Amino acid sequence: MARNITYREALNEALTQEMERDPSVIVMGEDNAGGEGAPGEQDAWGGVLGVTKGLYHRFPGRVLDTPISESAFIGAAIGAATAGMRPVAELMFVDFMGVCFDQIYNQAAKFRYMFGGKAVTPVVIRTMYGAGLRAAAQHSQCLYPLFTHIPGLKVVLPATPYDAKGLLIQAIRDNDPVMFFEHKALYDLAGPVPEESYALPFGEANVVREGSDVTVVTLGRMVHVSLSAASSLAAEGVECEVIDLRTTSPLDEDTVLESVEGTGRLVVVDEAHPRCSIATDISALVAQKAFGALRAPIEMVTAPHTPVPFSNALEDLYIPDAQRVANAVKTVTGWTR
Amino acid sequence: MSAADARIVAVTMPKWGLSMQLGKVTSWIVAEGDSVAIGDDLADIETEKITGTLEASDAGTVRRIVARAGEDVPVSGTIALIAPAEVGEAELDAAVAEARAVIDAGVPADAEGGPEMLAAEVGGRKISYAGAGQDGDVVLLIHGFGGDKNSWLFLQEPLAARHRVYALDLPGHGASAKDVGDHADGDQARVLADAVAGVLDAVGTGRVHLVGHSMGGAVALAVAARDPARIASLTLIAPTGFGPEINVGYLRGFADAQTRREVRPVAGQIFADESLVTRQMVDDLLAYKRLDGVDEALHALLDMLLDGDAQRGDGLAALAAIGGAIPVSVVWGTEDRVIPAAQASAATGAIRYLVDGAGHMPHMERPGEVQAAIEETIARSR
Numbered sequence: 011m012a013r014n015i016t017y018r019e020a021l022n023e024a025l026t027q028e029m030e031r032d033p034s035v036i037v038m039g040e041d042n043a044g045g046e047g048a049p050g051e052q053d054a055w056g057g058v059l060g061v062t063k064g065l066y067h068r069f070p071g072r073v074l075d076t077p078i079s080e081s082a083f084i085g086a087a088i089g090a091a092t093a094g095m096r097p098v099a100e101l102m103f104v105d106f107m108g109v110c111f112d113q114i115y116n117q118a119a120k121f122r123y124m125f126g127g128k129a130v131t132p133v134v135i136r137t138m139y140g141a142g143l144r145a146a147a148q149h150s151q152c153l154y155p156l157f158t159h160i161p162g163l164k165v166v167l168p169a170t171p172y173d174a175k176g177l178l179i180q181a182i183r184d185n186d187p188v189m190f191f192e193h194k195a196l197y198d199l200a201g202p203v204p205e206e207s208y209a210l211p212f213g214e215a216n217v218v219r220e221g222s223d224v225t226v227v228t229l230g231r232m233v234h235v236s237l238s239a240a241s242s243l244a245a246e247g248v249e250c251e252v253i254d255l256r257t258t259s260p261l262d263e264d265t266v267l268e269s270v271e272g273t274g275r276l277v278v279v280d281e282a283h284p285r286c287s288i289a290t291d292i293s294a295l296v297a298q299k300a301f302g303a304l305r306a307p308i309e310m311v312t313a314p315h316t317p318v319p320f321s322n323a324l325e326d327l328y329i330p331d332a333q334r335v336a337n338a339v340k341t342v343t344g345w346t347r
Numbered sequence: 348m349s350a351a352d353a354r355i356v357a358v359t360m361p362k363w364g365l366s367m368q369l370g371k372v373t374s375w376i377v378a379e380g381d382s383v384a385i386g387d388d389l390a391d392i393e394t395e396k397i398t399g400t401l402e403a404s405d406a407g408t409v410r411r412i413v414a415r416a417g418e419d420v421p422v423s424g425t426i427a428l429i430a431p432a433e434v435g436e437a438e439l440d441a442a443v444a445e446a447r448a449v450i451d452a453g454v455p456a457d458a459e460g461g462p463e464m465l466a467a468e469v470g471g472r473k474i475s476y477a478g479a480g481q482d483g484d485v486v487l488l489i490h491g492f493g494g495d496k497n498s499w500l501f502l503q504e505p506l507a508a509r510h511r512v513y514a515l516d517l518p519g520h521g522a523s524a525k526d527v528g529d530h531a532d533g534d535q536a537r538v539l540a541d542a543v544a545g546v547l548d549a550v551g552t553g554r555v556h557l558v559g560h561s562m563g564g565a566v567a568l569a570v571a572a573r574d575p576a577r578i579a580s581l582t583l584i585a586p587t588g589f590g591p592e593i594n595v596g597y598l599r600g601f602a603d604a605q606t607r608r609e610v611r612p613v614a615g616q617i618f619a620d621e622s623l624v625t626r627q628m629v630d631d632l633l634a635y636k637r638l639d640g641v642d643e644a645l646h647a648l649l650d651m652l653l654d655g656d657a658q659r660g661d662g663l664a665a666l667a668a669i670g671g672a673i674p675v676s677v678v679w680g681t682e683d684r685v686i687p688a689a690q691a692s693a694a695t696g697a698i699r700y701l702v703d704g705a706g707h708m709p710h711m712e713r714p715g716e717v718q719a720a721i722e723e724t725i726a727r728s729r
Binding site: 011012172176204205206207208209210211214217220 | 464475521522525605606607626634637638639640
């Protein structure tokens with residue numbers, strides 16, 4: 011039965027239920043337990059923002075605090091996955107990918123292919139992304155386009171508590187390496203989540219609002235920004251169909267193309283930088299496969315091509331907001347040849 | 348309506364379902380000045396979960412439309428006024444002002460969340476059920492294959508005005524345990540009947556009126572045949588087990604559907620009017636189907652229901668065993684595309700209600716008529 015819990019609680023529940031169901035599921039990362047052996051152990055943090063809180067005592071020996079060495083523990087998780095475990099490793103901020111990227115893109119992503127399908131790597135790498143927490147240039151990036159680029163990785167970005175639980179369970183049960191992106195600004199978002207376990211399939215976008223005038227394709231935190239724009243636009247008589255991609259790899263092309271074939275207009279809203287992003291990827295897809303349906307040029311709403319600024323005022327300007335989405339929608343609805 | 352003229356009758360926002368707090372009149376079917384009879388369609392109403400048509404429960408002239416189309420109205424808020432011609436305009440205006448204040452205030456902070464949610468433990472399985480109403484006869488509503496207690500959203504509250512009404516989730520469904528027993532012959536049927544009997548034990552003594560839909564009709568019949576002294580009446584809505592013919596494409600399609608694209612056309616087959624299938628309904632079905640254990644449960648129940656492409660059940664034998672000891676009614680939509688309404692004629696000794704224009708879900712499509720059939724069946728037991 012569903013009740014309202016937060017995105018953070020939904021993730022914790024997914025981990026708890028999968029660890030109960032399958033003894034090969036283990037959790038590892040920096041401060042996942044809170045520092046084994048340290049005086050603060052009893053009120054361990056459970057990860058820097060509390061997602062793994064309570065697991066250390068509930069599953070003795072299966073929540074491993076690691077040194078601050080991403081290359082070592084991400085590599086260890088990947089190795090354990092190839093040897094039969096199902097590790098969920100926490101890369102605290104995706105901005106730290108640089109120090110462990112070889113393990114991910116040149117090892118984990120390649121094993122299934124290089125070993126002729128005989129090796130599987132069921133590892134999940136949970137990581138935080140996104141701006142809005144005044145954490146500046148090195149702790150606020152999106153970076154999911156980089157992982158989406160690489161064959162062999164699955165890339166998941168839940169936008170709601172319901173999706174967070176179902177997608178994390180699917181990620182753990184999946185036999186391929188999964189990059190699981192959690193937006194810092196969504197952890198306290200509450201929504202209905204069933205108590206029971208359930209898995210949401212990858213590659214199935216969610217039509218979160220139906221509409222006939224404009225297709226708005228988005229993901230992660232920007233789903234909520236887009237919905238906010240859509241509801242104010244509805245009051246002005248413009249009906250947006252808002253599509254949450256949920257996973258960028260695999261990508262649900264059909265849902266995007268079918269929607270654009272109905273509306274003839276596309277706005278893509280992506281918190282990543284504008285170049286080589288999900289916004290450009292979706293724009294290219296639609297331009298190539300649904301060109302005939304388009305009645306206006308595609309609009310992209312993205313962050314600018316700059317690092318995330320430290321100044322509060324500039325950071326607020328940096329993150330796409332509902333007004334910018336609404337303006338982009340009006341640009342495509344108002345376009346004439 | 349405290350100070351209002353007793354001749355003014357308020358048409359109010361109905362409560363359709365456990366969690367409904369607000370409804371929206373999407374369009375008015377009647378206009379000010381129209382005279383309406385009981386059962387006439389008044390307005391199309393949309394909730395978070397579903398769209399439906401509100402039927403008049405009083406006759407008279409619609410003097411005022413209070414709620415505008417597209418406006419959210421709290422449950423039980425007044426949306427229109429019916430009154431005879433003698434009632435003056437000033438009195439109506441006062442009643443409208445009072446009703447507007449309620450609508451404008453929105454959902455009260457202390458709004459009750461609907462029926463109480465309860466649970467029983469039966470044979471190691473958690474069985475979830477909801478109770479509504481305080482007094483009168485005890486009625487238990489049993490949903491069909493792939494449904495849950497919310498299938499009764501148009502009926503549980505209206506029936507609760509005069510009865511104590513429970514709706515359960517069968518094993519494999521809703522918030523109940525998903526395990527329906529292994530595939531050994533008859534085990535699933537026993538697990539379902541045990542769950543109903545367990546809820547009857549949990550809700551106390553006395554005879555109970557069972558209302559079962561589709562597979563739930565067969566379950567109700569099995570419970571009655573097993574322990575007839577406990578059952579006061581049976582209302583079977585499009586029950587399984589009354590003939591060989593059934594739409595196996597629907598059953599297997601529902602059990603196998605994995606995506607929204609696959610669920611939507613299948614869900615459409617249960618109604619006469621496919622537009623009743625909302626996005627929210629499809630999402631709710633999909634969310635249910637994705638719970639761990641549901642896929643196995645639905646396929647195990649298919650094994651129970653089907654022998655090849657035909658129905659396996661022996662409802663008619665159970666009906667004969669009851670032999671007229673208690674009132675039995677059979678309710679069927681004439682446009683049923685899952686189990687043909689012609690099978691109603693096999694129900695010897697039962698009173699038959701054919702619901703014109705309804706599909707396999709007459710209790711959602713024409714709730715007023717189904718409620719009347721249930722009330723008549725309950726009355727016949729006295």
